[in-house]
Amino acid sequence: MSVHAATAVACPNIAFIKYWGNRDHPTRLPENGSISMNLSELTTRTRVTFDPSLPNDIFDLNGIRQTTASLQRVTSHLNLIRGLRGVSTRAHVHSENNFPAGAGIASSASAFAALTLAAVNALGLEMSEKDLSRLARRGSGSACRSIPSGFVEWYRGISDIDSFAVSIAKPSHWDLVDCIAVVESGHKKTGSTEGHKLASTSPLQNARVQDTDRRLDRCRDAIIARDFETFAEIIEQDSNLMHAVMMTSRPALLYWEPATIEIIKAVQTWRKAGIPAAYTVDAGPNVHIISEAKSLDAIKHRLSSLPGVKEILIAHPGGPAKIV
Structure with a gap:
């Protein structure tokens, strides 16, 4: 060959x-x-x-x-x-x-x-x-x-x-933007591959899994209808459910840093003030703030003033994997 x-x-x-x-x-x-x-x-x-x-x-x-x-x-x-x-x-x-x-x-x-x-x-x-x-x-x-x-x-x-x-x-289809608040750029101590193996040790995992079809339906419908209010509610709930499983696994996984919690609280405050935004956190400390593009400048301005935010990354809906 x-x-x-x-x-x-x-x-x-x-x-x-x-x-x-x-x-x-x-x-x-x-x-x-x-x-x-x-x-x-x-x-x-x-x-x-x-x-x-x-x-x-x-x-x-x-x-x-x-x-x-x-x-x-x-x-x-x-x-x-x-x-x-x-x-x-x-x-x-x-x-x-x-x-x-x-x-x-x-x-x-x-x-x-x-x-x-x-x-x-x-x-x-x-x-x-x-x-x-x-x-x-x-x-x-x-x-x-x-x-x-x-x-x-x-x-x-x-x-x-x-x-x-x-x-x-x-x-x-939908002009969403992901404003990523980077609070830690290093490798996490427990990677996702190991974390997945611990999920079954949480007493909350079965309940999370059993409710997934409802959340999938609501999220899918909200994306198709561009219904940001429903979308925000369901993605925050889903993120919280996953981290609840992580925190109650044996051993417990706590990916969040103090800045993670401060950003989550800030997003909730911004939404009450009329800025449509929602948070979601994957297996790590960084917070993804999802909004419609029209709200990006307001979110970036507020996010940049929060302590613990080391970097802000911006991403829009992306295309498929491709050969170049």
């Missing part, structure tokens, strides 16, 4: 109805369905080069050679893809993020969406969006949502075959 290479770009996503807990960890089959929005200005760019001269896989992330768990995770995913093509050729993976990784901005989602698409393309495999989503899910559950475009729903499914993500609305 000669050298074959491809480069892909993918956006991370912010989950409105969140994925937390697997019913099968190796295949990352989720306990519940989820809904998210791709984040256009934030990207992972990954080049995969399959080279017969390489004795082992090589993984460079943001210019730093990886030698531990992250390399093993990439190799495991590449092994799945190599198996589909019937080859064993090792690869050199170059990946660059333009946003903080490991701090609750879904870096693994864009990472494995881009890795999947680039590797599949480099090996000449033909795959539908559905199958790309299924394959990306094997690397990182939320990565399946970064394959399609815009507003995306990940079906829980019954098995590996029907657990994948689809676009429910184009990026242009």
